[in-house]
Amino acid sequence: MSGTRVFGEPIARREDPRLLSGHGRYVDDIGQGALEVAFVRSPHAHARIAGIDVTDALDVEGLAAIYTHEDLTGRMAEPLPLLIPHAALTHGRTQFALAKDEVNHVGEPIVMVVARDRYVAEDACDRIRVEYEFLPPVVGIEAARAAEHLVHDDVPGNVAAHMVQEVGDAPAAIAAAPNVVTLELEIERSASMPLEGKGVHARWDADDRSLRVYTSTQASTSVRAAIAAKLELAVDRVDVVAPDVGGGFGVKIVHPWPEELLIPWTAIRLGHEVKWTEDRREHFVSSAHERGQVQRIRAGFDDDGRLLGFEIVLWHDNGAYTPYGIIVPIVTTTQLLGPYKPGAYRAEFYSLYTNTLIVTPYRGAGRPQGCFAMERTMDAIAERLGLDRTVVRERNFIQPDEMPYDHGLIFQDGRPLIYDSGDYPAALEKLKKLVGWDEFEEYRAAARAEGRRVGIGMACYVEGTGVGPYEGGFVRVEPDGTVVVATGLTTQGQGHQTVFAQVVAEELGVPIDRVVVTTGDTRRFKYAVGTFASRAAVMSGNAVALAARKVREKALRVAGEALEADPRDLEIVDGMVQVKGTPGADIPLSTVAVLSNPLRYAFDEEAKRATQFSAPADPDKPPVADDDEPGLEGTDYYSPPRSTFANGMHAAIVETDPETAEITILRYCVVHDCGTLINPRIVEGQIHGGVAQGVGGALYERMVYDEAGQLQNASFMDFLMPYATEVPVIETDHLETPSPLNPLGLKGAGEAGVIPGSAVLASAIEDAEGFRISRMPISPSELHHLRESQPPPGSGLRDTGRTGSVPATGGQEATNEEVTGT
Amino acid sequence: MTDTDAAERNHPVTMLVNGVHRSAEIPARRLLSDFLRHDLGLTGTHVGCEHGVCGACTVLVDGRPIRSCLQFAVTLDGAQVTTIEGCTRADGELGSVQQAFQDCHGLQCGFCTPGFVTTITAFLDENPDPTEDEAREAIAGNLCRCTGYQNIVASVLRAAELANGSAGQEST
Numbered sequence: 001m002s003g004t005r006v007f008g009e010p011i012a013r014r015e016d017p018r019l020l021s022g023h024g025r026y027v028d029d030i031g032q033g034a035l036e037v038a039f040v041r042s043p044h045a046h047a048r049i050a051g052i053d054v055t056d057a058l059d060v061e062g063l064a065a066i067y068t069h070e071d072l073t074g075r076m077a078e079p080l081p082l083l084i085p086h087a088a089l090t091h092g093r094t095q096f097a098l099a100k101d102e103v104n105h106v107g108e109p110i111v112m113v114v115a116r117d118r119y120v121a122e123d124a125c126d127r128i129r130v131e132y133e134f135l136p137p138v139v140g141i142e143a144a145r146a147a148e149h150l151v152h153d154d155v156p157g158n159v160a161a162h163m164v165q166e167v168g169d170a171p172a173a174i175a176a177a178p179n180v181v182t183l184e185l186e187i188e189r190s191a192s193m194p195l196e197g198k199g200v201h202a203r204w205d206a207d208d209r210s211l212r213v214y215t216s217t218q219a220s221t222s223v224r225a226a227i228a229a230k231l232e233l234a235v236d237r238v239d240v241v242a243p244d245v246g247g248g249f250g251v252k253i254v255h256p257w258p259e260e261l262l263i264p265w266t267a268i269r270l271g272h273e274v275k276w277t278e279d280r281r282e283h284f285v286s287s288a289h290e291r292g293q294v295q296r297i298r299a300g301f302d303d304d305g306r307l308l309g310f311e312i313v314l315w316h317d318n319g320a321y322t323p324y325g326i327i328v329p330i331v332t333t334t335q336l337l338g339p340y341k342p343g344a345y346r347a348e349f350y351s352l353y354t355n356t357l358i359v360t361p362y363r364g365a366g367r368p369q370g371c372f373a374m375e376r377t378m379d380a381i382a383e384r385l386g387l388d389r390t391v392v393r394e395r396n397f398i399q400p401d402e403m404p405y406d407h408g409l410i411f412q413d414g415r416p417l418i419y420d421s422g423d424y425p426a427a428l429e430k431l432k433k434l435v436g437w438d439e440f441e442e443y444r445a446a447a448r449a450e451g452r453r454v455g456i457g458m459a460c461y462v463e464g465t466g467v468g469p470y471e472g473g474f475v476r477v478e479p480d481g482t483v484v485v486a487t488g489l490t491t492q493g494q495g496h497q498t499v500f501a502q503v504v505a506e507e508l509g510v511p512i513d514r515v516v517v518t519t520g521d522t523r524r525f526k527y528a529v530g531t532f533a534s535r536a537a538v539m540s541g542n543a544v545a546l547a548a549r550k551v552r553e554k555a556l557r558v559a560g561e562a563l564e565a566d567p568r569d570l571e572i573v574d575g576m577v578q579v580k581g582t583p584g585a586d587i588p589l590s591t592v593a594v595l596s597n598p599l600r601y602a603f604d605e606e607a608k609r610a611t612q613f614s615a616p617a618d619p620d621k622p623p624v625a626d627d628d629e630p631g632l633e634g635t636d637y638y639s640p641p642r643s644t645f646a647n648g649m650h651a652a653i654v655e656t657d658p659e660t661a662e663i664t665i666l667r668y669c670v671v672h673d674c675g676t677l678i679n680p681r682i683v684e685g686q687i688h689g690g691v692a693q694g695v696g697g698a699l700y701e702r703m704v705y706d707e708a709g710q711l712q713n714a715s716f717m718d719f720l721m722p723y724a725t726e727v728p729v730i731e732t733d734h735l736e737t738p739s740p741l742n743p744l745g746l747k748g749a750g751e752a753g754v755i756p757g758s759a760v761l762a763s764a765i766e767d768a769e770g771f772r773i774s775r776m777p778i779s780p781s782e783l784h785h786l787r788e789s790q791p792p793p794g795s796g797l798r799d800t801g802r803t804g805s806v807p808a809t810g811g812q813e814a815t816n817e818e819v820t821g822t
Numbered sequence: 823m824t825d826t827d828a829a830e831r832n833h834p835v836t837m838l839v840n841g842v843h844r845s846a847e848i849p850a851r852r853l854l855s856d857f858l859r860h861d862l863g864l865t866g867t868h869v870g871c872e873h874g875v876c877g878a879c880t881v882l883v884d885g886r887p888i889r890s891c892l893q894f895a896v897t898l899d900g901a902q903v904t905t906i907e908g909c910t911r912a913d914g915e916l917g918s919v920q921q922a923f924q925d926c927h928g929l930q931c932g933f934c935t936p937g938f939v940t941t942i943t944a945f946l947d948e949n950p951d952p953t954e955d956e957a958r959e960a961i962a963g964n965l966c967r968c969t970g971y972q973n974i975v976a977s978v979l980r981a982a983e984l985a986n987g988s989a990g991q992e993s994t
């Protein structure tokens with residue numbers, strides 16, 4: 001790779017050989033001698049704990065300890081922190097590390113058992129008896145709204161939060177509009193479901209009084225702070241490392257999980273290393289889910305399809321507790337605007353408690369629901385006016401010359417919602433070309449002639465990425481020429497060891513194979529926020545670039561002194577600092593690193609070589625100048641003024657079987673713009689993975705709770721994630737509109753692929769079937785039921801929309817459209 | 823509970839793992855996945871579901887792919903087992919399937935990858951020159967949550983290409 005450009009190139013990943021040969025280091029690979037933990041978790045959705053009897057478990061051979069809430073003391077006995085408070089979250093509630101008196105969802109941990117290994121720990125769990133007094137469970141948004149029963153006695157109406165954001169007077173604008181559509185939409189729960197569950201390993205060094213914790217997290221720095229606070233240790237005595245992490249997709253941003261506190265807590269008490277590895281059932285019932293929302297939309301528009309007013313009320317199921325605040329519904333209500341000017345806008349949400357697992361961000365974090373709301377509306381407008389769906393969208397687009405565009409709302413980061421850049425009409429053109437939008441009617445006719453039913457759909461999104469407040473980067477050139485890079489945020493498969501190395505290699509002018517990157521290790525970098533909201537490349541990419549620039553500046557200064565040249569005449573190429581245009585006048589960066597440290601024992605050849613360059617020291621000056629530091633290293637932070645907004649559009653062609661209602665995706669096309677690309681291949685991989693999750697969410701994945709609050713499909717056997725045979729071939733094209741907000745022009749890409757999944761497939765299925773699709777996911781049997789429940793043509797029961805080609809139905813709910821003022 | 827006591831009685835087991843004789847005394851209920859990972863320290867084999875659905879734990883027993891989370895180790899006394907660690911070449915370099923994954927960006931977090939590599943290794947033994955559809959079908963029993971499979975399908979085809987161009991270099 002030496003001498004060639006690496007930034008922007010689709011180079012192969014540097015972490016791969018290790019991961020591919022079985023030498024990755026995931027949390028369960030660590031600590032083979034550790035005691036292992038298993039939990040007794042609530043089998044009931046809502047109950048009072050009347051008693052816990054552990055007697056029978058005590059004589060299990062290999063048992064080390066059993067703990068209940070009664071054993072927890074100090075801050076460990078208090079409820080877990082509410083990470084992101086918000087003024088609208090008037091009734092935030094969090095759980096205890098081990099349940100105290102009451103359980104509020106199946107899977108809530110009650111008893112912790114520590115034993116020789118997991119098998120023995122589970123044996124002991126089997127012998128522990130918990131006595132429950134049942135309370136009526138609240139399951140589903142409807143039951144939560146009805147509030148016949150309460151999840152938490154002191155939360156009236158089960159309402160955790162109620163919030164309204166508005167710009168202009170949407171109800172008035174809609175009332176005055178010549179056309180109005182009303183939609184009732186619903187999206188079911190799914191989950192991040194990384195292939196590796198959570199896991200924690202803790203080791204307490206009693207002599208050093210220090211704690212080292214490995215956890216499969218997206219936010220090691222904050223876990224460290226949480227552990228220190230809850231265990232009442234000095235932060236300085238705690239280190240947290242995210243080792244290789246087997247996927248996150250949002251669920252691992254939540255912290256501290258009960259286990260992240262309990263495992264170190266017990267490791268200290270027992271004076272022995274302790275670990276816990278979540279099993280798949282535990283992950284289903286005691287980590288987190290997302291997506292579940294019911295939405296009611298009213299949109300007023302003119303005769304060209306331009307939005308005049310848009311109003312949404314949504315009910316968001318937040319599960320039993322709100323440890324992560326109300327980020328998800330806030331994101332839904334701010335990001336549903338997509339690439340459009342909504343006219344007057346009003347968004348109102350209720351975040352509701354239910355006796356089900358907590359709801360925290362899953363890739364997209366509320367955006368897929370928002371995209372669904374807006375894109376279903378766009379299709380409804382097109383249908384009402386008899387316009388092409390792309391035309392309606394185009395008419396509502398924010399134009400490139402209107403950038404930066406201020407929506408007048410407050411985004412999830414508490415900053416104004418201002419789009420920095422983007423060219424939506426250009427993206428739409430690309431998408432239409434890629435999928436063959438204008439040729440589709442010919443294809444449909446040909447298919448119809450063969451008795452086949454096909455449809456095309458599309459959806460657009462804008463995604464706020466790279467939210468602040470900051471990330472930092474550290475870069476050091478070692479005397480042997482190795483460039484050590486560290487940033488605090490974590491990695492769960494995004495290839496950070498490659499992309500950050502690409503950035504630093506480029507900035508510093510060194511071969512990429514000399515660059516070694518560490519992420520998510522608080523021993524190496526102390527300040528960090530975490531990997532979520534498609535922020536890693538933007539935040540840490542820019543931070544390591546800034547740190548590398550500092551190092552470069554110092555390298556040129558030190559080399560300038562050694563070569564007796566003006567630093568401005570120097571360049572670094574392939575690890576050599578050289579005088580531009582003067583071959584032979586050069587010095588290796590490794591030597592510059594040695595020169596940067598006045599303490600220079602001749603441990604190695606490099607140090608010996610450096611002595612030939614060192615100028616005689618001035619005996620009147622300190623060896624390290626006042627404004628200098630020893631070593632060739634630098635730390636810097638990137639803190640953005642506000643988020644940067646990536647965008648994209650997807651189109652899909654589906655076929656629905658006229659007999660079986662089976663849904664097949666024939667083509668899936670993606671156009672995306674995430675600013676400057678550091679590594680196009682890695683970005684493309686992110687898109688692929690996101691699309692697969694979008695397809696899963698649209699056609700297969702749902703969390704099926706029964707009325708008692710039991711999750712009926714808590715296994716990979718029953719929760720249907722797509723296999724290779726369910727994911728279509730993904731065709732991609734992209735634009736690069738650099739962000740003006742950061743030095744590298746980056747925008748995030750991590751979540752993009754998943755956002756429009758349900759919207760685009762609903763659009764395509766609707767187009768194939770000719771009736772409204774309002775609920776996702778949709779299975780063949782649901783599609784079949786919808787077909788059955790359509791009024792026969794000409795029966796007079798159909799919707800009275802202008803074109804009349806698409807009868808309205810919300811599935812079981814009848815309501816869907818109204819026509820006013822026409 | 824008598825099952826517990828019975829379960830904890832140890833039984834000798836010997837296997838040829840990645841070409842090396844390994845023996846241990848283990849409880850009858852020890853899963854092959856746990857035996858490989860925790861008794862032998864071969865942590866390259868991953869456990870994603872422990873109920874036989876995801877395929878992350880796939881290893882080759884006498885050349886055939888099996889789900890190590892569904893098998894008690896004691897039942898495989900005398901078997902030949904190949905794990906991801908054994909899919910490298912004799913010189914320690916990546917084997918053709920592994921190399922194909924790097925070439926095609928066939929992995930992200932890498933957690934599912936060992937199961938794909940072992941599955942594909944066995945598949946290509948039987949079908950060294952698959953079509954794209956066959957390649958997709960071959961991996962259709964393994965779950966990956968990161969990649970969307972596009973590049974894994976490409977990796978299967980690339981692995982076939984590599985193996986056909988450099989036959990005989992594999993250690994397995």
Ligand code: FES
Binds near residue numbers: 869874880
């Ligand atoms: S862990 Fe064995 S199949 Fe999932």
Ligand code: FES
Binds near residue numbers: 195
């Ligand atoms: S690469 Fe992460 S699950 Fe496949």
